[in-house]
């Protein structure tokens with residue numbers, strides 16, 4: 001199997017920017033690590049694909065983003081982190097959701113995600129305050145929701161298609177998608193033609209199943225020789241968590257709670273939601289984490305006191 005990759009292109013007439021991605025490996029990795037069932041796999045998978053496309057279109061350099069979706073459906077919250085370099089990780093709150101197929105015999109992602117909620121995107125430009133924006137969910141089918149977010153929050157008229165094909169044993173057969181942005185030079189006739197074309201072509205998962213590459217998909221939409229390819233870069237599921245990083249988060253917990261864990265359990269196991277890595281801390285390690293936590297609590301109390309002191 002070819003490695004996952006994302007192709008960025010622009011039409012030669014300068015009217016559209018177009019991205020297509022094969023993210024089969026990314027979604028397969030997430031499915032294996034979290035043991036997701038069909039509806040959870042499709043919901044998480046589509047969000048992973050959409051987030052990779054969105055980050056490719058709006059992030060630069062070292063910027064990162066977190067996409068959070070919660071529509072009140074059985075899968076709960078879906079959370080995805082992505083950067084501008086094709087790295088992504090994500091998890092779904094309830095991995096074991098399987099639903100009957102919908103009217104068109106597809107996994108009922110809209111029902112699994114729900115429609116009573118928001119898609120929130122937090123962008124971190126490094127250093128400064130992160131930028132955050134949220135829009136109500138359009139359908140919970142994910143592709144529509146990314147399209148709506150781009151139009152509302154980024155003022156970029158676009159079309160997003162994301163799809164995941166799940167095997168009967170819950171493993172991932174294919175996953176991918178496209179994102180097309182309308183540029184200021186686009187005329188109404190070209191936009192109409194594109195909209196019509198997008199309705200005619202098979203779903204991305206069907207195209208990937210018949211061994212079409214991201215470039216083939218873009219050529220199918222716009223016609224051969226109508227595109228300038230800008231980049232073709234790999235994408236991958238990566239989690240940079242570590243025992244040290246989790247210890248640091250634990251040290252921010254109230255000292256009394258850490259003490260309770262030491263007294264009652266004599267150790268702790270923390271699990272990374274994203275990659276499933278397990279980190280174990282023995283009593284000695286917890287005691288040094290407790291020391292850091294107590295020190296922090298002390299400093300906080302001092303700062304708090306000095307703030308409250310009247311300046312007379």
Ligand SMILES: [Zn+2]
Nearest residue numbers: 239241272275
């Ligand atoms: Zn991890």
